[in-house]
Amino acid sequence: MTLFRSRFLQAAAVVVLAFCALRFGIQPPVPWSVIKIYLFVVLAAVFIYVSSDSDSWRSFLAPIRSTLVDPDRRVLRGALMIVVPLLVGYYAYSQAAARPEAPPELRAVHPAPPASIQFRGKELSIQGLDNPLRKDAATLPKQVAAGGEIYIRNCVYCHGDNLDGHGRFAPALNPPPANFQDPGTIAMLQESYLFWRIAKGGPGLPKESGPWSSAMPAWEDRLDETRIWQVILYLYDATGQHPRRWEAK
Amino acid sequence: MTSAATRRRVGHAAATVLFLAVFTHALPAAAQELVREPAYRAFPLIGSRLAVWAVAQLHLNFAAFILGVPVFAVIIEIIGWWTGDPKYDWLSHEFVKLVFAAFSTTALLGALLLFLFVGFYPRFWAFMTNIFVTTYWIYALLFFAETFSVYLWYYGWNWLSGPRKWLHVSLGVVSNLFGIAILFIANSWLTFMMSPTGITESGALKGSVWGAIHNATWMPINVHRLIANLVFGGTIAGAYAAFRFLNAETDDERARYDWMGYIANFVALSAFIVLPFAGYWLGREIYAFNQTMGITMMGGFMSWLWIIQAILIGVLFFGNNYYLWLGMERIPGSERYRKYIPYMLSILALGFMVWATPHSLIVTLQEARAMGGTHHPLLGVFGVMSAKNTAVNLMILTTFLSYVLYRRANKLSIRSWVLTGMAVQWAAFVVAAAIVVFYGVYGYFVESIVRIGFSVYQVGAVLGAIVLVMTIDVPMFRGARSTGPIRWGQIPPRSQYVLILLAVTFTWLMGLMGFARSGIRQYWHVYGVMRDTSVDAVTPALGYASNMITLVTIVFFAFVMFIFWLGGLSERGEAGAHAPVVAPTGAGSRAPRR
Structure with a gap:
């Protein structure tokens, strides 16, 4: 004792x-x-x-x-x-000792967005931008459904059918695709941030914190503005998360 | 040759002559312009940015010290005047002595910084001067006023004593007002660089200079720096006391500097408790002003600085509580409260862990696979602000509890309502903790903008509990029966190393967070208005910045050690001058060497 x-x-x-x-x-x-x-x-x-x-x-x-x-x-x-x-x-x-694996990475989960972007020749201000499709509440279910279709056609392979980042392609990707169910991802961000990330993808990431190794394509070549906003609506609707709002001025 | 061709030829000739005339006149003018006003010059060997960075940080450290210490020095002098206890007067004088020694170093570094700006960043400096020239004069006048009032305050200590003490105290108050005004003006320059307002697209003032001064981050920085200066001043003064304690040759001296260290740490702790709230306000304003800047700071490449910051703040919480617990050894009757230490330490340790849990984890590919992504299902919960706000508020509440127990360690209340009073105090702690935890958990179920608002309720609950507990505590223990006097000087020497650790940690933290605040501008001198086109327009990597800040901290403490040494030197051969060198309560008993 x-x-x-x-x-x-x-x-x-x-x-x-x-x-x-x-x-x-x-x-x-x-x-x-x-x-x-x-x-x-x-x-x-x-x-x-x-x-x-x-x-x-x-x-x-x-x-x-x-x-x-x-x-x-x-x-x-x-x-x-x-x-x-x-x-x-x-x-x-x-x-x-040398190890047969990639070294751990110090990643920035939320790269800083630019104040504005060029989207198909049009300047979009990211700062203060809201999802225009939310203005018409009556058409919202239709827009969400359209966003779901876009997600299943384009995004599900990496981000998974549960939106948890466990898509078919996910095991081949490092870093793994974003898990939208996690409260630390889209729930912390304004919708315009998602618009920037979807439109510009990995190639549009900022210089700081580079080199990035994101496999996210720049979807602006395949999806128009409305369709990107639709898929954003779907992401929040399907995960039950709410987008961050802008602070009142 | 046709007349049209002739006219064309004449036209060409005239245009050529005109071009040559303009060119030959303009070229030397442009060349002279370039010679006269280059945008940048290179500082030898280390480059301009490093030179400005190091000198600015050193200047800021000294400025924070000379602005922070007089605030509590005058309060202590007022307490001494009010109570008639000479030991407070001695302590206040001791603090001002330190400020006095650091005053000229601050001014010298300020001048050096100005020379660096003028010499090596002339175009940037010209730009700032165009906007803020009015404030330069006011700043200089205020500096004169502060210098004279502090000199008079220090040298007039004996002259303005007795019935003229009110005049002396007023001098202290006035010096502080001048100091705060200086701080606010300097803050307007640096906050303008972060969140410029009141100017046209070409960079000219739209209206008065007030438009540029009163920018989005000015007041949050003013408040944050004012409080941080108190913490910083307290920790440096505490380190001085520790230095003198460890070098003390008599028990009286040891008792005196033990008490001084305690008071300095008390000041630092009191201000430190509210500092995170001011910092949170500043962060929120930065985010509201510019999302890019906010995300760069909190979620982008600066985000890992916050983990280092969390570790340093955790060290400060641990250190402060440890010092209080060690201090209980010199208080007879404190044994009854020792049983609470493991519980308080557990809350602090758990809070520290949550506070230091990174949002973006460093993981190997195998670890990421095992976690099912880069987010850990459990650690992800701790990585967001809901958890961190909850943790830090509980740590603040626990630290306050430590202080309350320390405060009453040798006291037994004689009030008839003592049981009720204590019950209400404990209830205040429990209710505040419950509110903090409730909003922390509820924060996961609401949208982001609502969750941010919850921090106000959490802070309100903690501050409310602090006010309520102290409102009861003061009358409850007034005239209390004592279980024995505090044996000042009888504290283990390791407690003094804790005071030094707190000073070093806070200095390092200030440098680090200063880098974060300044670095989020990235390649802009003035964010979105004036671009940094120098060869140094690269935001340094975190490791490089940390090394740089460490180096500056070492240099700063080398200066500080010299000033501490000077502080002791001035006393040699003048024993008895300004003398209430009265040992505090209980002093004189032999302090053991451990």
Whole structure:
């Protein structure tokens, strides 16, 4: 029981448990980049807790000090002097070793749109633009239905029939197609933003944050203005999301 | 030869002569123009942008310090005047001493920045001058006024004491008013660069200069910087106190600087609690002014800065609470509140994790496949503002709870209504937390524009709880029975390193967020009006910017260390001058060396 009262072991147990919970307790697995951030927070919190009063801090340090200086811990000390450098060496090797996979990418999910675009020779101001088809509520169901047809004919192959980015082509694409069901995608954006992304596709992405590897085609060559607005209506209708409105001036 | 041909030939000759005349006259004129006024000049070795960036950041750091510290220095002086307690007067003087030492460095860096603009960005500077020339004179006059009033404030400390103390306090207030006016004018220049208004398409003023000053981001920046200056001033003053504490040779000295560090941190903490709200307002105004700029900042290539910002803010929350908990060790009677620490720490840690969860994850292809896309179904929930606003509001509430417990650590209320008072206080915490969580969760089920509005309710609930709890707390513990005096100076030295860490973290954070604010203009000097056509018209990568900011932070602290050293040097050989060097309550007991 004395062993369990050791501050050092308690702290180590919390860190190990946190690691196991983060690594194995959440499905699908949490990416390593996030696990590292979370473990940093856990380590900091544990350090703060054990050192937030002097008794606890002394108790935490006692086994470390004893391992470093006590003559009867010589064997343990020797073992640690072998094991710790080996672990550090393994970590260095694992970070430096070549892996047969693409490196992780630091992507910007929402590239910044331009203030205006040229659409088939016409200048469209993205800033402040609303979907013109929403003005006539009576025809809205018809427009949504038309948008659905356009989606199924053109978009479903990548974005999927559930609009969740799991289309037939999706496994071949990196980055994967956008998941419209996710509250972090179209629900956060104005409809004019979607218009820009659909009209200009991957080739129309801004210079910053490049190089982009979006496979999204520029649909302005195939869809006219009305049809793009129709498919946007469908995206929001089918996912149950609401487009972001412009702030009142 | 026909007359028509002759006329044509004469016409051609006349046109040629005219062209040559214009060309030969214009060419030297154009050449002279180019020589006289190039758009840019190159600063040796490091380039103009790096030079301006580094000097501007250093100038801003010092300016924030000399504008922030006098605000609370005068408040502390007023408390001392009001209560008649000399230790407050000593503390206020100590703070102003720091400002005084940093004053000339700020002015020097400001002048250097001006020379850099005039010398290396002449066309940009001419453009700004055409619009803001009126404000330059006002700025200079205000600077004179502030300098004289601060000098008089500092040097007149003993002269204007006793019955003339009101005059001295007034000087402090006036210095602050001048300082705030200076801040607002400088802010008008930089906010105009972000959200220009009041000018024609050619860049000329439409009406008065007020049209350009009163742009969309001016007031949000004014408020944000004013509060941030207080935090910054508090953390730097706290670092100074820590520096003096760690170098102290007597228990009295240790007690004095322990107390100074506590007050400085208290100021920083109080302002820090409301800072995120001001920042949120600024972000919202930027977004409303220009969607491109807003998305560049929050969702585009600047979005990863917010993760670094989240980590730094998390460190500030952790650090502040840790300092308070360590400080409880010097308060007899605080043991009864230690049991709350694990719970408060858990809320802070969970809030920190949510706050630092990226919206766009760094994932390998395998990880993306396993998640079914680039969005994780659970982490995606934490990556949006609903979750982050909830997390930060709960962290603020928890930090406030830490402070409340610290405040009453050695007090036992003697009021008959103490149980009711405490019940109402706890209820205020619970209700505020419930409102924050409710709107956080509800935010996922409403459209974006409505969700943004929810943050106002969350902030309102937290601020309401803070006001209510303090309104009850002050009378409840007035005249309270003490469980023992605070043993100032008897705090583990690691607490002082926390104060230094807070100062470094906040300085770094200011540089980072300053880069974000400025960088969202991208290749514009004045957004949408005057394009940056220099060789440096490239927004630096985040790693490069972080290295640059780190370097500037190191240089700044090298300067600050020198000023701290000067602060100590001026005391040598003048012991007793401005002296209420009174140890705070409980001082004099031997501080243990740990």
